Amino acid sequence: xxxxxxxxxxxxxxxxxxxxxxxxxxxxxxxxxxxxxxxxxxxxxxxxxxxxxxxxxxxxxxxxxxxxxxxxxxxxxxxxxxxxxxxxxxxxxxxxxxxxxxxxxxxxxxxxxxxxxxxxxxxxxxxxxxxxxxxxxxxxxxxxxxxxxxxxxxxxxxxxxxxxxxxxxxxxxxxxxxxxxxxxxxxxxxxxxxxxxxxxxxxxxxxxxxxxxxxxxxxxxxxxxxxxxxxxxxxxxxxxxxxxxxxxxxxxxxxxxxxxxxxxxx
Amino acid sequence: xxxxxxxxxxxxxxxxxxxxxxxxxxxxxxxxxxxxxxxxxxxxxxxxxxxxxxxxxxxxxxxxxxxxxxxxxxxxxxxxxxxxxxxxxxxxxxxxxxxxxxxxxxxxxxxxxxxxxxxxxxxxxxxxxxxxxxxxxxxxxxxxxxxxxxxxxxxxxxxxxxxxxxxxxxxxxxxxxxxxxxxxxxxxxxxxxxxxxxxxxxxxxxxxxxxxxxxxxxxxxxxxxxxxxxxxxxxxxxxxxxxx
Numbered sequence: 001x002x003x004x005x006x007x008x009x010x011x012x013x014x015x016x017x018x019x020x021x022x023x024x025x026x027x028x029x030x031x032x033x034x035x036x037x038x039x040x041x042x043x044x045x046x047x048x049x050x051x052x053x054x055x056x057x058x059x060x061x062x063x064x065x066x067x068x069x070x071x072x073x074x075x076x077x078x079x080x081x082x083x084x085x086x087x088x089x090x091x092x093x094x095x096x097x098x099x100x101x102x103x104x105x106x107x108x109x110x111x112x113x114x115x116x117x118x119x120x121x122x123x124x125x126x127x128x129x130x131x132x133x134x135x136x137x138x139x140x141x142x143x144x145x146x147x148x149x150x151x152x153x154x155x156x157x158x159x160x161x162x163x164x165x166x167x168x169x170x171x172x173x174x175x176x177x178x179x180x181x182x183x184x185x186x187x188x189x190x191x192x193x194x195x196x197x198x199x200x201x202x203x204x205x206x207x208x209x210x211x212x213x214x215x216x217x218x219x220x221x222x223x224x225x226x227x228x229x230x231x232x233x234x235x236x237x238x239x240x241x242x243x244x245x246x247x248x249x250x251x252x253x254x255x256x257x258x259x260x261x262x263x264x265x266x
Numbered sequence: 267x268x269x270x271x272x273x274x275x276x277x278x279x280x281x282x283x284x285x286x287x288x289x290x291x292x293x294x295x296x297x298x299x300x301x302x303x304x305x306x307x308x309x310x311x312x313x314x315x316x317x318x319x320x321x322x323x324x325x326x327x328x329x330x331x332x333x334x335x336x337x338x339x340x341x342x343x344x345x346x347x348x349x350x351x352x353x354x355x356x357x358x359x360x361x362x363x364x365x366x367x368x369x370x371x372x373x374x375x376x377x378x379x380x381x382x383x384x385x386x387x388x389x390x391x392x393x394x395x396x397x398x399x400x401x402x403x404x405x406x407x408x409x410x411x412x413x414x415x416x417x418x419x420x421x422x423x424x425x426x427x428x429x430x431x432x433x434x435x436x437x438x439x440x441x442x443x444x445x446x447x448x449x450x451x452x453x454x455x456x457x458x459x460x461x462x463x464x465x466x467x468x469x470x471x472x473x474x475x476x477x478x479x480x481x482x483x484x485x486x487x488x489x490x491x492x493x494x495x496x497x498x499x500x501x502x503x504x505x506x507x508x509x510x
Contacts, residue, residue: 128356129356129359131313131318132352134316134345135318135350136369137342137346137373138342
């Protein structure tokens with residue numbers, strides 16, 4: 001391949017990336033504008049909130065519980081060396097609430113809900129259901145995308161709180177099995193070093209995760225082409241891109257949290 | 267007054283020219299049949315009427331409102347007066363058949379839920395699907411989906427009903443019943459725009475006709491004009507007995 005062909009191919013790829021990012025940003029920006037304009041579609045938002053929140057709860061609780069057990073076992077192994085077993089509940093709670101809970105909840109939801117949104121809207125696109133909404137004088141963008149984005153932004157912090165508590169409970173089960181510690185003592189010890197500044201910013205940052213997951217998945221659903229193959233691709237790409245954006249945005253969000261709450265970085 | 271007017275409409279998808287300088291008028295209350303072989307731009311023309319597709323050049327008027335210029339609430343207001351039966355019905359597969367038919371009423375009227383349910387049942391009865399109210403679209407055959415789609419398109423008794431292949435996939439008896447329903451709808455004052463391959467059906471429903479070929483309007487006029495046409499394609503079409 002000649003150097004010119006390489007430059008051409010790379011250039012096309014870079015331009016395509018810029019075009020995609022621009023279109024995605026426009027889509028996400030439009031969602032913000034449309035979210036504050038009537039009609040507000042409360043029934044659809046509630047329906048999605050049930051689907052995304054309530055139906056994700058078993059996955060989140062199970063994963064949180066398992067992560068709590070594993071974290072507790074690792075924390076015990078580390079802290080035992082320094083004779084600091086008493087710090088196990090607090091260490092686990094800090095790790096879960098500040099980072100592990102929000103990030104894991106975000107990634108799990110991007111897998112379960114992101115894939116679902118991408119596939120559902122994609123299937124509606126290729127079967128003309130989106131056109132049918134428009135022909136019925138319904139704003140399909142608002143009805144399909146904005147309602148899902150709002151619902152997931154509400155669901156994410158709630159699911160994160162669930163994950164945090166399931167993790168803490170899992171940690172307690174692991175600790176109780178080893179040391180016979182009571183729930184009350186474990187709970188008090190776990191929250192002895194936790195401040196509101198640990199809980200609130202870390203939990204609220206998942207609103208951004210919810211926004212990113214739903215925007216990416218909705219956008220890929222709306223731009224689906226090539227029939228069922230395209231639907232599958234929209235679903236897979238939704239998960240991959242949403243997961244990547246969650247991890248990247250987490251870096252920025254943690255930096256912002258440290259800026260506004262310096263105590264959290266200590 | 268014309269319900270629909272195409273004024274030198276052209277549309278291309280990439281290099282493929284689908285509509286090429288199309289002009290025709292559909293008077294209010296008439297049934298207009300768009301005929302032509304597959305892939306000649308009939309469905310694209312229908313989509314222009316409800317502004318799902320915008321022309322590259324030319325204008326589309328619905329009740330003298332320029333659809334190429336409308337957007338947002340203004341466009342939605344015009345669309346509320348139209349019903350659209352898609353070629354593959356395009357039922358919302360997350361809703362039951364009854365909810366599909368009730369959907370336009372729930373969105374655009376303040377009728378009570380009981381009233382909407384009753385009206386949706388009546389609309390489904392009109393197309394012979396009263397027993398399928400609670401079924402999901404996935405449980406219906408292709409022909410039943412088509413009929414449910416027609417019931418949804420007629421849910422708000424639209425002033426203009428756009429119908430893409432109403433008899434495709436239906437048995438001859440059901441197709442005949444659908445034709446009768448469309449004629450009855452027309453007699454009630456609704457303007458019909460019907461895309462079809464089914465000439466016997468078009469003869470029953472239509473007042474005006476147009477034949478498209480390769481995106482161009484080959485001939486338009488009354489049934490007599492088409493029967494008298496010397497265009498080989500038009501002659502072949504008008505002689506055909508098959509449904510489509």
